[in-house]
Amino acid sequence: MGRTIKIGIIGSGGIAGVHARTYKDIEDVEIVGVADIFPGRADHFIENWGLQQAVGFDDHRKLLELDLDGVSICTPNAAHYKTTLDALHAGKHVMVEKPMSVTLEEAVGMVQASKEADKMLNIGFQPRYDPNMGLIKELVQSGQLGKVYYVETGGGRRRGMPGGTFIRQEISGAGAMADIGCYSLDFALNTLGYPKPLTVSAYTSNHFGTNPKYHPEADRFDVEDFGVAMIRFENDIVLNFKTSWAMHMDSLGATMFLGTDAGLKVLPKSQGPWGGVWDGHVGAVSLFHDIQRHHTESVIPLIEHEIDVFAEKIRDFVRALREGGPAPIPGEQIVRNQAILDGILRSSQTGREVVIDIPDF
Numbered sequence: 001m002g003r004t005i006k007i008g009i010i011g012s013g014g015i016a017g018v019h020a021r022t023y024k025d026i027e028d029v030e031i032v033g034v035a036d037i038f039p040g041r042a043d044h045f046i047e048n049w050g051l052q053q054a055v056g057f058d059d060h061r062k063l064l065e066l067d068l069d070g071v072s073i074c075t076p077n078a079a080h081y082k083t084t085l086d087a088l089h090a091g092k093h094v095m096v097e098k099p100m101s102v103t104l105e106e107a108v109g110m111v112q113a114s115k116e117a118d119k120m121l122n123i124g125f126q127p128r129y130d131p132n133m134g135l136i137k138e139l140v141q142s143g144q145l146g147k148v149y150y151v152e153t154g155g156g157r158r159r160g161m162p163g164g165t166f167i168r169q170e171i172s173g174a175g176a177m178a179d180i181g182c183y184s185l186d187f188a189l190n191t192l193g194y195p196k197p198l199t200v201s202a203y204t205s206n207h208f209g210t211n212p213k214y215h216p217e218a219d220r221f222d223v224e225d226f227g228v229a230m231i232r233f234e235n236d237i238v239l240n241f242k243t244s245w246a247m248h249m250d251s252l253g254a255t256m257f258l259g260t261d262a263g264l265k266v267l268p269k270s271q272g273p274w275g276g277v278w279d280g281h282v283g284a285v286s287l288f289h290d291i292q293r294h295h296t297e298s299v300i301p302l303i304e305h306e307i308d309v310f311a312e313k314i315r316d317f318v319r320a321l322r323e324g325g326p327a328p329i330p331g332e333q334i335v336r337n338q339a340i341l342d343g344i345l346r347s348s349q350t351g352r353e354v355v356i357d358i359p360d361f
């Protein structure tokens, strides 16, 4: 038996339930408080999840007065920055849901605050816990592809637009690119060892979300439902990134890594109108290479597993809390992911390529 790890949850909507369920399952972890800005929602969540020992708050700053080891931030994207900063300033370790923030400036501020407070800033990208994602990274990092110079990734839902807090720019910051695109970016960048992005040229649109034929909340929809971007990185790598919540097409194509010695093609497992995006489950991986000058495609066997990637990300955060760090998926790294999302919004607004400038930490 270890000492009891005390947790607070800020934002008690959909994803907070996954956090609560897992914390409850871990021995010697106690959820001692929940905060939600919507009056009464935190109390309702506490009752719903049987967290008798927890106290509910309408203001996250009150929650942060409690004795807590770590905080799960499960608010809509636009509130990630303020709640994370308040939690770090209150001396708590933070696990914030994806995407990290809305702007690059916010992401940089969050990393700086975690350094100043000497507290962990961990970002909740659960697909990292799929062993097949690890297998792909190992393969690319092994050098078998030679020098990787071109990557293509993204995911296209034919029709999978959320509603509620996800479609208002003032609450979500952005649409499909931030909501599901951040996963593809994390997959590609983590596989490459998170190279530094230098420039972005992007286009975004919202022809589906704003059309009542396709979305029941079309009158309040003001984020992008489609986007495409060309991103240049250090070490002479380019990335073609595209994401859709809705389109008249079955797929935006495979993820591919082109190298001087071989190419790798990766397909996601999920299919159907809401499928085709990176959610932590790999469908197929093949290596394209030459053997004795013959063009060869080798199918890479996948690792069979029953890992609950959502639960694993919470467990890893708790492990890090017990061991005193480091953050399993550090803000310092994900700031590069956020920098691309920020660059996409800036570039699509101006119709020009923009430069990405990330300070050294």
Ligand SMILES: NC(=O)c1ccc[n+]([C@@H]2O[C@H](COP(=O)([O-])OP(=O)(O)OC[C@H]3O[C@@H](n4cnc5c(N)ncnc54)[C@H](O)[C@@H]3O)[C@@H](O)[C@H]2O)c1
Pocket: 010, 011, 012, 013, 014, 015, 016, 035, 036, 037, 038, 041, 060, 074, 075, 076, 077, 079, 083, 097, 098, 099, 124, 126, 164, 165, 179
């Ligand atoms: N990792 C995943 O697979 C995954 C899945 C879904 C959502 N998410 C992310 O989780 C976050 C929340 O998504 P959701 O689906 O749970 O949204 P949601 O709208 O269901 O819940 C958000 C809750 O936060 C509350 N809230 C808003 N501002 C607040 C503030 N300042 N302080 C306290 N509470 C506040 C709202 O009242 C609401 O109850 C988003 O960033 C989203 O991108 C991640």
